[in-house]
Amino acid sequence: MAAPSERSGRRLWAALLPAALLCLAARAAEEPSTAEFDVRPGGEVHSFSRSLGDYTCTFTYSAQGGTNEQWQMNVGVSEDNLLFSCSIWRPQGKSYLFFTQFKAEVKGAKIEHAMAYSQAAAGGKSDIPLKQEEFEITETTVSHREGKFRFELSKLMIVAKTPRDEL
Numbered sequence: 001m002a003a004p005s006e007r008s009g010r011r012l013w014a015a016l017l018p019a020a021l022l023c024l025a026a027r028a029a030e031e032p033s034t035a036e037f038d039v040r041p042g043g044e045v046h047s048f049s050r051s052l053g054d055y056t057c058t059f060t061y062s063a064q065g066g067t068n069e070q071w072q073m074n075v076g077v078s079e080d081n082l083l084f085s086c087s088i089w090r091p092q093g094k095s096y097l098f099f100t101q102f103k104a105e106v107k108g109a110k111i112e113h114a115m116a117y118s119q120a121a122a123g124g125k126s127d128i129p130l131k132q133e134e135f136e137i138t139e140t141t142v143s144h145r146e147g148k149f150r151f152e153l154s155k156l157m158i159v160a161k162t163p164r165d166e167l
Contacts, residue, residue, distance in 0.1 A: 032076035038068040039090070041097050050075045050086075055108040055162065057086030061153075063097040077162070084109040084162050089155035093122025098151040103143035109160035114142040120155035127155065 037048045041063045049058040052075045059073060074087045086106060104114075116135045119128040134149045135142060142156055 032074060034072055034074040036070055036072050039063060039071045039095070039097060040068050041066055043100065045101070048073060052077055052084070055084040055106065055160075057084075057088075057158070058105045058107075059088045059102070059156070060105070061102040062100045064100060065098045066096045069095055069097060082162055082164070083112070084160045086158045086160070087156070089117075089120045091120075091122065093125055093154065094119045095152070095154045099144070099149075099153045100151065101144050101149075102153055102156070103141055104156045104158060105141045106158060106160045107140070109162045110139045111137060111142070111158055111160045114156070114158045116142060116153065117155035117157075118150070118152035 033050060033052055035048075035050055039061065040046055043062055043064055045060060045062045047058055047060040049056055050073050051057075055075070055077065057073065057075050069090055070092075071088065071090050074085075076085045077083070078085075084106065086104065088104060102116075114137045116130040117127045118130055119125065121127045130149075130152070134145055136145050140160075142158060144153075
């Protein structure tokens with residue numbers, strides 16, 4: 001068998017390079033992503049979203065009191081592409097804002113597990129979960145429960161199952 005000529009080798013690389021770059025770009029898009037955002041008081045409804053591939057997490061809220069707080073959202077997809085995760089939290093641990101409402105919604109996946117916390121772990125303190133009656137979980141959302149939620153929120157964690165492509 002003859003070795004490929006230099007010219008045919010260049011044509012092969014010219015054909016493969018764009019495909020290889022697209023694969024690398026697609027893989028980079030699947031890496032976990034963390035973004036910072038301000039949670040703003042004032043009673044208005046605000047939203048913040050992050051997407052990763054076919055999946056999106058949106059945090060919608062209204063808060064009162066204090067000043068802006070720096071929060072973070074992290075989204076990720078498991079290596080086997082079966083789980084999508086979304087975490088929303090205040091890195092300092094406790095929020096001093098009074099949340100009048102909150103909702104975290106995932107698109108492209110169905111929630112398997114979710115938890116809401118009045119205090120996030122920081123400075124040697126542990127996560128303090130909300131009481132189960134304070135929030136509700138559906139297939140795609142985690143939200144406050146009207147009349148039961150006690151206005152404290154510092155962290156939300158969601159793990160959602162991605163749809164499977166059956167052959």
